[in-house]
Amino acid sequence: MKKIVLSTALGAAVAVAASTAGAATLDDIKAKGHVQCGVSQGLPGFSNTDDKGNWTGIDVDVCRAVAAAVFGDASKVKYTPLSAKERFTALQSGEIDILSRNTTWTMTRDTTLGLNFAGVNYYDGQGFMVRKDLGVKSALELGGAKVCTNTGTTTELNVADYFRANKLTYEIVAFEKADEVVQAYDTGRCDVYTTDASGLYAQRLKLAKPGDHMVLPEIISKEPLGPVVRQGDDQWFNLVKWTLFAMINAEELGVTSANIDDMKKSTNPAIKRLVGVEGNFGQNLGVSNEWAYNIVKQVGNYGEIFDANVGPKTPLGISRGVNALWSKGGLQYAPPVR
Amino acid sequence: MSGYVRETEAPELPAPAFVKGPVHWIRENLFPNWWNSILTLVSLYIGYLLFSSVIDFALISAVFTGDSGKSCIRESGGHVGACWPFIWAKFDQFIYGRYPLAERWRVDVVYLVGMAALIPALMPALPFKKWNVLFLLIVYPVMTFFLLVGGSFGLEPVETSLWGGLLVTLVVAVTGIVASLPIGIILALGRRSSMPTARFVSIIFIEFWRGVPLITVLFMSSVMFPLLLPEGVNFDKLLRALVGVALFSAAYMAEVVRGGLQAIPRGQYEGAQALGLSYWKMMGLIVLPQALKLVIPGIVNTFIGLFKDTTLVMIIGLFDLLGIVQLNFTDPKWISPVTSHTGYLFAAAIFWMFCFSMSRYSIYMENRLHTGHKR
Numbered sequence: 001m002k003k004i005v006l007s008t009a010l011g012a013a014v015a016v017a018a019s020t021a022g023a024a025t026l027d028d029i030k031a032k033g034h035v036q037c038g039v040s041q042g043l044p045g046f047s048n049t050d051d052k053g054n055w056t057g058i059d060v061d062v063c064r065a066v067a068a069a070v071f072g073d074a075s076k077v078k079y080t081p082l083s084a085k086e087r088f089t090a091l092q093s094g095e096i097d098i099l100s101r102n103t104t105w106t107m108t109r110d111t112t113l114g115l116n117f118a119g120v121n122y123y124d125g126q127g128f129m130v131r132k133d134l135g136v137k138s139a140l141e142l143g144g145a146k147v148c149t150n151t152g153t154t155t156e157l158n159v160a161d162y163f164r165a166n167k168l169t170y171e172i173v174a175f176e177k178a179d180e181v182v183q184a185y186d187t188g189r190c191d192v193y194t195t196d197a198s199g200l201y202a203q204r205l206k207l208a209k210p211g212d213h214m215v216l217p218e219i220i221s222k223e224p225l226g227p228v229v230r231q232g233d234d235q236w237f238n239l240v241k242w243t244l245f246a247m248i249n250a251e252e253l254g255v256t257s258a259n260i261d262d263m264k265k266s267t268n269p270a271i272k273r274l275v276g277v278e279g280n281f282g283q284n285l286g287v288s289n290e291w292a293y294n295i296v297k298q299v300g301n302y303g304e305i306f307d308a309n310v311g312p313k314t315p316l317g318i319s320r321g322v323n324a325l326w327s328k329g330g331l332q333y334a335p336p337v338r
Numbered sequence: 339m340s341g342y343v344r345e346t347e348a349p350e351l352p353a354p355a356f357v358k359g360p361v362h363w364i365r366e367n368l369f370p371n372w373w374n375s376i377l378t379l380v381s382l383y384i385g386y387l388l389f390s391s392v393i394d395f396a397l398i399s400a401v402f403t404g405d406s407g408k409s410c411i412r413e414s415g416g417h418v419g420a421c422w423p424f425i426w427a428k429f430d431q432f433i434y435g436r437y438p439l440a441e442r443w444r445v446d447v448v449y450l451v452g453m454a455a456l457i458p459a460l461m462p463a464l465p466f467k468k469w470n471v472l473f474l475l476i477v478y479p480v481m482t483f484f485l486l487v488g489g490s491f492g493l494e495p496v497e498t499s500l501w502g503g504l505l506v507t508l509v510v511a512v513t514g515i516v517a518s519l520p521i522g523i524i525l526a527l528g529r530r531s532s533m534p535t536a537r538f539v540s541i542i543f544i545e546f547w548r549g550v551p552l553i554t555v556l557f558m559s560s561v562m563f564p565l566l567l568p569e570g571v572n573f574d575k576l577l578r579a580l581v582g583v584a585l586f587s588a589a590y591m592a593e594v595v596r597g598g599l600q601a602i603p604r605g606q607y608e609g610a611q612a613l614g615l616s617y618w619k620m621m622g623l624i625v626l627p628q629a630l631k632l633v634i635p636g637i638v639n640t641f642i643g644l645f646k647d648t649t650l651v652m653i654i655g656l657f658d659l660l661g662i663v664q665l666n667f668t669d670p671k672w673i674s675p676v677t678s679h680t681g682y683l684f685a686a687a688i689f690w691m692f693c694f695s696m697s698r699y700s701i702y703m704e705n706r707l708h709t710g711h712k713r
Contacts, residue, residue: 042668053436093564205673
């Protein structure tokens with residue numbers, strides 16, 4: 001997620017060349033019959049393959065939703081697994097149409113790579129995991145702790161900043177690979193394990209007794225993850241952006257994949273506009289007016305995809321937290337379909 | 339009183355246990371004196387520790403049945419062995435990658451025909467060697483291409499992005515192996531040629547490809563190459579990797595073959611020339627057969643290295659066997675403390691099987707081609 005120096009430099013070099021190309025992505029996609037979606041090479045709950053080899057995850061569902069909006073068929077997606085270094089070039093060169101690969105939205109990336117972030121489908125941030133028997137309830141009680149983390153990532157810097165700002169002493173124990181960090185933490189070489197919160201939940205399952213560990217409430221960095229498209233094609237940018245908004249709006253309006261057919265008869269004007277009974281919102285995006293209906297019917301609303309991939313009932317067991325709707329104390333907010 | 343004279347020969351008794359047989363061997367080799375005895379005992383103990391922990395992990399404490407990673411976690415936090423259900427559940431993916439379910443018979447056909455053609459080709463006693471090898475080198479690759487890629491003869495096209503697992507490992511390794519030997523031989527001859535252009539081109543080629551790491555070659559092929567192409571022109575990623583790997587291994591092969599060429603005494607060349615053989619006949623009939631035989635260990639070494647290097651295609655988003663095993667570590671359903679250990683054990687076993695058989699076959703070939711020059 002963070003080793004971006006090389007790709008940034010590489011990307012900047014070609015940004016100008018790339019941004020001039022590839023207008024009318026939507027027409028190209030309609031012509032070739034599928035959305036080409038760049039995903040990760042495996043991140044639990046975000047993009048990973050299941051037992052049958054199908055891609056699943058919260059990032060994958062964004063691509064499926066876009067395909068549902070364009071074709072009315074969520075299965076018309078082809079996936080390109082990309083390493084962190086390759087991802088931006090793949091998008092710039094037109095190899096993929098949309099990059100949905102747990103990519104942090106930062107100013108540098110947004111302004112120098114010839115790319116646009118279409119929104120945030122997961123608000124991540126760096127967190128801490130400790131043993132429950134340590135009796136710690138807040139990161140502010142971690143003075144003097146040994147902290148396990150990966151080498152050479154911004155995680156290390158964030159920890160340093162946080163502990164210095166709060167005038168706490170600490171000791172970093174850093175390893176190259178995530179598996180080594182888990183091992184070290186599990187065998188007691190350190191008291192605290194820090195990485196992005198979504199990663200903490202996944203890594204926790206690798207511990208001998210996952211139930212004995214807890215993630216502390218403090219989040220010390222902002223990592224908004226979202227889908228990315230090429231700059232210079234506003235129609236496509238709008239479509240991806242509003243696909244995300246449609247899923248969030250659907251949850252807010254209580255529209256789910258199960259009840260959406262009944263909701264078509266709803267008297268609530270906001271729902272009528274969303275499901276395409278009223279207005280020409282789909283046509284303005286360049287797709288059918290059933291676009292949001294297809295998204296919710298085939299993929300689900302935002303809450304459904306969250307629960308299905310990373311939510312409390314999945315092995316990852318991540319609670320909604322900041323990813324709850326704005327009306328429930330979270331950050332997920334979408335402009336109205338109006 | 340007559341003396342006792344034995345009239346029949348005494349039966350031959352087996353030698354006493356302490357001068358022959360396993361007991362003697364053990365005494366002689368393992369416990370000849372006190373310090374060697376101590377060393378033996380210490381080594382046995384270390385071996386026991388290693389071996390017993392592997393057996394314990396793979397068999398005794400292992401979990402054999404289950405339908406998710408949960409079955410491989412003991413809530414008590416006790417010691418858990420390998421999580422074999424993970425391998426069963428993902429086995430098809432490890433072999434075929436994400437190749438469409440309905441089309442997997444095509445991969446099976448390729449595997450089976452490949453084996454059916456390769457095994458007799460490797461056994462010197464069997465007849466029709468020429469046809470067999472021609473089939474393997476010409477018909478089989480063409481057949482494999484049409485079967486795997488599809489799009490003709492009424493076969494569904496299957497994109498290479500769906501290929502994976504052992505399929506990709508074998509496609510990359512076999513292409514590299516098959517392409518590198520002929521290209522390598524040509525380059526080696528070119529480098530030793532008296533024609534300045536041929537020599538110069540060969541040297542440049544070899545030194546360029548040997549000078550860059552394979553990971554750079556792959557990375558360039560996947561990241562830089564697309565940017566240099568006009569928009570919309572896109573070479574297949576697997577194809578780019580194949581070309582990169584083949585050229586890379588050809589450069590190494592060239593140097594191995596050149597080593598063999600240099601070891602052939604000058605008299606062999608002169609003898610061939612005295613017989614009036616042309617350059618190609620001299621090389622093909624006299625020099626290369628001897629030179630290649632000399633460097634079999636080096637050639638197989640390069641093959642084995644190449645086979646293992648195929649795992650590097652992971653960095654360009656192709657999933658070879660190791661890549662797809664690692665990808666499946668991230669399935670939340672199967673995350674457990676031992677999932678990754680089990681997966682790595684499985685991948686190691688498969689890789690070892692292939693590399694070990696290559697190595698054994700090369701030793702067999704060396705002995706067979708042994709003509710009394712060996713020291």
